[in-house]
Amino acid sequence: MNCKRQRDDGENAEKGKKRKKREERVKLSPLLEDEDVKKGVKEAWSHRAQYSHGGLELDCHPFPHCIIRNFIQSDSFTENLQRELLDLNFHEKSNDLYKFNQSDDLKKRKEPHITGLRAALFGRFRSWLGEVLGVELEPTVDVSCAKYQYTDVLLCHDDELEGRRVAFILYLVPPWESSDGGTLDLFSTDDHFQPHSVVKSLVPSWNTLVLFEVSPVSFHQETLLLEWLNPLYLDVDYQSQVQQEFEDSSEIQLKNFLKEEKFKEVSEALRSTDVQWTKQGPPNRRCYEVASLVSFPQCVSACWELLCSEAFFLLLSNFTGLRLHYLSPSDEDEEEEKDQEYEEEREATGSSGDTPSANKNNKEPSTPLCVGELRRWAHGSYTLLHDGDASKAEYALDLLLPLSCPDWQTEFGGFTSYVANEEDEELLMVYPEENSLALVYRDKETLKFVKHINHRSSTLPIGDSCRRAVYDFSFVYYE
Structure with a gap:
């Protein structure tokens, strides 16, 4: 053997x-x-x-x-x-x-x-x-x-x-x-x-x-994102983690979102006397100030353009799984791939007939859509819900990027409250947090308002001024 x-x-x-x-x-x-x-x-x-x-x-x-x-x-x-x-x-x-x-x-x-x-x-x-x-x-x-x-x-x-x-x-x-x-x-x-x-x-x-x-985030406008954003949020694997968390709760806060030097530059520029602010009303709807686009300092204008850019639309798509831009992946892409496979098989066998999705309407690439404001809040600022708000509600992604609020306390007010239509219970409260990008997805039954900022907010001085002001970029993005 x-x-x-x-x-x-x-x-x-x-x-x-x-x-x-x-x-x-x-x-x-x-x-x-x-x-x-x-x-x-x-x-x-x-x-x-x-x-x-x-x-x-x-x-x-x-x-x-x-x-x-x-x-x-x-x-x-x-x-x-x-x-x-x-x-x-x-x-x-x-x-x-x-x-x-x-x-x-x-x-x-x-x-x-x-x-x-x-x-x-x-x-x-x-x-x-x-x-x-x-x-x-x-x-x-x-x-x-x-x-x-x-x-x-x-x-x-x-x-x-x-x-x-x-x-x-x-x-x-x-x-x-x-x-x-x-x-x-x-x-x-x-x-x-x-x-x-x-x-x-x-x-x-x-x-x-x-x-x-080859990547969905290779936008060829990445230079803009690299210049402004914390590199952590450009990492594809981290974006997947963010998306998973967002899909679980429909909201997320991304801390230290902008590069520190960029954030400080914009914050300081907003306190410049050159920025023109206009009070918003009527008092039974809102009370806060909005900056005029034509008066933006250069760095503020650049930040605004970042949040409106197509590269940013695609980035938000990666963060949320929403299709905010026609180049971002969607469930329809899988259907199109199946149609292509079906068509190739049909050609190979010499058969004829419509593809499975032939009767669907072909959608033209849509232009990214968002609306935004650069807002200033102080003691006495607020927004109120209105009877007609529910009829105008849409599915949308809200973005808030607060500035100049390092010591903000919850008892000051100034938080964004989300509530279900015709209900008093608050679903979510988003508090001002320095350089923390908040993303919230809301449906047609969800309304929002900003809680009145009370006198306690003026107890925290900035420099030689005792008037406490908070700024934020507020954007709404639509699929």
């Missing part, structure tokens, strides 16, 4: 050797093993800055992308990899957007060099990407080979699909010039996030990998 076991072990060892021959281990660029490089890329990516080291270059204009030259160390490996790829069966892909030939998914291919590359992409490279982006990437990696020949084309598009975080291209091309075409053109976007013009063209080069992040 001992001899038999030894023979079996030998046979197993031989089989193991054969299995190993099915995969050629690939060595990737040593830059991916360099901890200093990894740290530099991670920091630059998070701050949307530039970084370069050796054959690695990170640029965030017009959106974050990274170029890694000599991605695979071995010339013989890349040559054999190219040979294996060219021996695959390719299928012609052609429509209004593209014309090229594409292989099947490479997940199940057994060729040794394809298998080796796949193992590296799914393993070491995916781990490196996860560390650089600061997220836990799913193990799923879609990989195929595209072959472009004379007159082939892939026109302007985005790579956003549900669940996709990173897209990459590994070029295995002969010596290439820009005049040959085939450049990877990166577009700037306009105020509506539509492609505007090519600001950078990358010429394909042998053994070069280009990657870029």
Whole structure:
């Protein structure tokens, strides 16, 4: 029996050797093993800055992308990899957007060099990407080979699909010039996030990998958000946590929302005598002051524009799960994907007929809608409910961003109270809190008012003045 076991072990060892021959281990660029490089890329990516080291270059204009030259160390490996790829069966892909030939998914291919590359992409490279982006990437990696020949084309598009975080291209091309075409053109976007013009063209080069992040928060207006917001709230994973909490309670407060220096700058500017304030009435409805837009100091105007920007609409969509902008994901997107799959299946089988959602009304992209005020509150300020408020109530997301209220006490009043229509019981009270962004979703049966600010508020001086004033940006966003 001992001899038999030894023979079996030998046979197993031989089989193991054969299995190993099915995969050629690939060595990737040593830059991916360099901890200093990894740290530099991670920091630059998070701050949307530039970084370069050796054959690695990170640029965030017009959106974050990274170029890694000599991605695979071995010339013989890349040559054999190219040979294996060219021996695959390719299928012609052609429509209004593209014309090229594409292989099947490479997940199940057994060729040794394809298998080796796949193992590296799914393993070491995916781990490196996860560390650089600061997220836990799913193990799923879609990989195929595209072959472009004379007159082939892939026109302007985005790579956003549900669940996709990173897209990459590994070029295995002969010596290439820009005049040959085939450049990877990166577009700037306009105020509506539509492609505007090519600001950078990358010429394909042998053994070069280009990657870029695909994310709902890659608005191409991120510079505005990065300038103003606490970086914590731009983290995709943290946004998911915020959304979960908001969906559980329909309200949330995001503390230290603006960067400290920006918040202080706006707070100080609001106390400037240059700002023009107008008292709001009538007294049986409201009593507070609203700032004139034309009198805003520059930093206040910039903050106002931030809260009105399309980038901010998309950010709020991520915080709340509401569809406040036509680019934010919705339940309809899943239905559209099913329709597309149905259509592809129908074309493949030669059948005809409407798609499952063909009878639904096609919605045109809607323009983000919000209304806002910059308000000043002091002793004697308030708002009151009115008999006609219930008939005008809509589903909406309320935003409050208070300023200049570091020592505000609950007994001063000045809190926003939410109540059910025709009921006295308060559902929620939102108190003024310095640099804390409050988000509250209300339905048609929910009304709100601001509680009268009493004389106790004037006991806390600001500078040489004993008149206590609180400011807030108040916005309402609609789906």
